[in-house]
Amino acid sequence: MEDIKIDSALSLGGYNWRVLDIQNNTALIITEDIIEQRPYHDAYKDITWADCALRKYLNGEFYDKFNATDKSRIIPVINKNLDNQWYGSKGGADTEDSIFLLSIEEVCKYFGDSTSKLYNRGKNQRYWFQRKDENNSKRIAKLLGKEGSWWWWLRSPGRVNVKAVYIFGTDGNIGIQGNNILKGNISDGKCTGGVRPALWLKLEL
Template identity: 60%
Template sequence: MTEFTIGEVMPFGGYHWRILDIQGNAALLITECIIEQHPYNNSPGDVTWADCSLRKYLNGEFYNKFTVAEQSRIIPVLNKNHDNQWYGSRGGEDTRDYIFLLSIEEVACKYFGDSSKNLENRSPKQRYWFQKQDKNNDKRRATFDGYRWWWWLRSSGRDNRRAVYIHGDGNIGIQGNGTFRYSSNTIHPSTGDNSGGVRPALWLSLEL
């Protein structure tokens, strides 16, 4: 069997994926770049990851873009969806996903360096953002069509009409951006769209 290492970039299903973790013969992957722009939810109102339209898209239309052979290698997982640690907004039900977004805990504490102290012991100044000088911000940066862009996490923001995201500079928008309408006034130069970027994640069997 081919040897894989954490941090390596590998092709799968027409995309390039970074390996975030390896457990036995399975690897957790996230797309190396932002691959699309989508709203978190297609209608206004309170929502959690379990019920949002982006989850339905990723586990439906997006998942179905893979061949049958590729789908057979994607391992469904049970994702825990915790309440927002800063604001107490509901994380919602645990979900069984083939394709998913990372959570704030996974991004802040686990797969892009350990910034857990900033998540667990926020200062009074951290109402909206993580530390702008957090040493791990650069590891969270991502591009879409060659430009740095913001991308969604699955975690709820300061209320359930917002979801946490990663800013273009890699800082974590802990209060979140609107799930239906966005506070971002920045328009992506190549798409003319201000909606959030999507970096799908999945667990893949490494056995061919």
């Protein structure tokens, strides 16, 4: 196999992926683009990643799109789902996932390192995680097959559990207060959040 390094690009299952981390001959990868738009959950109710419809879809219908060879390289992992650092809303149970969304902690770590800012909230920071964070631009993603960027979901809870954290489309800022799990931003009408699946991949067969 070609030499895979952090920030390398690779192809899997018909999508282009970006390498975020490498550990013990496995790589954490995320789709280069937002590959589709879906709600976080199929009802407007308190929910966490463990029980949301988007997790069920990614580990079911989406996972089943991969062929047997690709599936043999996708490694199920235990994901920690922490409470929201600013608002204390519940992250829910740890989950075993083959396919998942990144958490706010992972986004802060892997798209530049903004971790310290997550735990040191500025006095004027209520809705947005660090508007002037130098790593914001690294999180901007295009919607596959369309012009321009769009916002995309993280698995972490927002201010309350009818919201989930997201990455703002035009500047890559982290919306730590969250967007509506069913319709995203209410002003978007029926538009729903972007999905950038992530997974751990075995690098050698």
